[in-house]
Amino acid sequence: MTSERAYVFLERLTKAVGPRLTGSPQASAAVELTRAMMIEAGFETWLEPVTVQHWVRGEETAEIVAPRGTESQFLAITALGGSVPTPRGGITADVVEADSFDALAGLARKIKDRIVFFNHPMDRAFLDTFRAYGEAAQFRTRGASEAAKYGAAAVLVRSATSRTDRNPHAGMVQYAPSVSRIPAAAVATADADALSRLLQRGDRVSVQLNLGCRTLADVESSNVIGQVRGTERPDEIILLGGHLDSWDLAVGAHDDGSGCVQAIEALRLIKSFGPTLKRTVRVVLFMNEEFGATGGRDYAADDRRIKERHLAAIESDRGGFLPIGFGISGSPDQFARLKILEDLLRPSGIQWVRAGGGGADIGPLGARGAILMSFIPNAQTYFDVHHSGLDTLSSVHPRELELGAIVMAIAAYVAAQEGI
């Protein structure tokens, strides 16, 4: 707590590299830098290959061309990750608003050649912001293909945040097979509200949308791995992980720079603590969580795994905020045994250990018998910054970040010494 080293790592990562979009030169630089950090920390390190998509952002504008002179002529938008571009000259089309897929179906005959505007706000009433996010984010992931089924020309999707501001929030669009791919962009919540007010007046609202994004050839990238080998059962592994790629509107300080540096710092703490580890503790910084979590998939499928046994995998990918709890998968017997973590971690601020663990990157290890542990920090403010230009270093607090690294270190150390 005194040295707050996790933040020092995060500062170095975010300042030296910048945003780390999958497939980008910055993502490659982040691979080199984090490996160097792990070498400096005295870990055994290596890279494992991951083939990733390389999508690049281009110009992106959305202008309300009819009616003229509104409060929101230039909409604050950002292309969704993986979106196809608009044709040369952009798309100019009337806007149709829907707040659900049912509403979309009800408008079916009005959608052809239009821009569908999905305007489903994140529900502030849920204490669990991830639940509200999940509800809202489906329009970002599935909206383009659902609208394309009715012949829409493009989609604008309300950003998934409960704040009202002019920061669009990125995220991946998932095109369904055998449905035509249409351009998709997120619109900032303040602009979504303004657009909606205009539509509710009954005006015909026409928007010109230009997206210059495109998908380039796949890129060979890497998962970055560092470990301290166990002396008694080196092939039994406790994994600490986060994902190294980020969105490109900011440096991904919370998502998931925090998880990466917490994993590194946790192992550094374990190593500096001194006692020999019985089992191996391994840090994996997964590549490409944001474009399909192929890093997690490829890690689990790599031939190196054949002779290894992953006892537990701990993922931090919910922001670098105040630690609250751990969610843990496994059988009732395993959970009962791991419930002791609650007493061990309470002095460091953890409030509970509950059944139910997983994560996009560690998920595939579950099928290989690993206990999956989700680090759960306070997420009340996470979606303010998530995938947006606000996910900057200054939004992370050194003290709260370090607390997360400490509880991850304790959990991993106990698992390494005592088994599961």
Place this chain on the structure above:
Amino acid sequence: MTSERAYVFLERLTKAVGPRLTGSPQASAAVELTRAMMIEAGFETWLEPVTVQHWVRGEETAEIVAPRGTESQFLAITALGGSVPTPRGGITADVVEADSFDALAGLARKIKDRIVFFNHPMDRAFLDTFRAYGEAAQFRTRGASEAAKYGAAAVLVRSATSRTDRNPHAGMVQYAPSVSRIPAAAVATADADALSRLLQRGDRVSVQLNLGCRTLADVESSNVIGQVRGTERPDEIILLGGHLDSWDLAVGAHDDGSGCVQAIEALRLIKSFGPTLKRTVRVVLFMNEEFGATGGRDYAADDRRIKERHLAAIESDRGGFLPIGFGISGSPDQFARLKILEDLLRPSGIQWVRAGGGGADIGPLGARGAILMSFIPNAQTYFDVHHSGLDTLSSVHPRELELGAIVMAIAAYVAAQEGI
């Protein structure tokens, strides 16, 4: 959670009034404004008198005059509340550093006519930031009189925050009776570090200190009270409180604007929820917590209390952050009964209800038989802003603030209907 009204109240209070230092015109304006808010919310309202100290800040500078040309020639300082001014022309004296009262005693013969610099950092190693604060803040409260016993001319006290920055943190100095009163100022942590580095080089370091603060005649001020009367036992009261006065370097958004608006919002929620209250729920915005908590003392001692019985008093004065728990005073039997709040509040995010409750303002009600309940939010970042120019509206999150109001509302409602 959808309307986030506590934040709307806080925005109104902070924007309309500004800082609310005890005795200031702004504190009077805050009395009028918060009473108006409570009238608008449909509460029965009144004021109760509190006589308060009226201390005003003047010019405040501290310049390192020897050696010249240092990294920190002009120290970022602020007079401690209640400090006497420096004489005309200021005080120019050599600086002696001490990190404890024991160290001060060891330097006894070097202190006469010097400026004592108390440089005790807040200990980041404590999970409980209030504990680290308590250790550090004693030099602010007691340092001037301890140094004066050895003939010091003035004191500079390292600001009580674990961050390193150039924001001095105010707070009250408590002069001991029969010791001469010497000027006292807080110095920002970055400047304290620079000053300490200079002293550790072994240089003679001389500072010119100018404090133009002074204490004016006492002012008649008020506690602001609003209530919804119970229909079955109107004289049995559940109190919700915070303190209305703040420090003057910012608007006291966390300390304790948050507690005030949470109390108002909690009663507004209870009232809008509908059912008739069996017992009275009362909001008290205490005046003058920061200069001796005389508002709490006078409230408890007021003749109006004779016919009343305060069953419980809930205080929010630890910032408007994520709710974590409640500390509750009372006998083991009473605590066992109130422990049910844990289950009732868990769906709203409260993690625990523990024995041990109190608060500067509600404390005097404990002697009158009230159960004291401390609302405990996440305080990992509280002392970053506490008493400093950083305690601004933008440092409060509408969602976390509202969650606090909601759990206070539930606790008060249950107590009003079920008794203690």
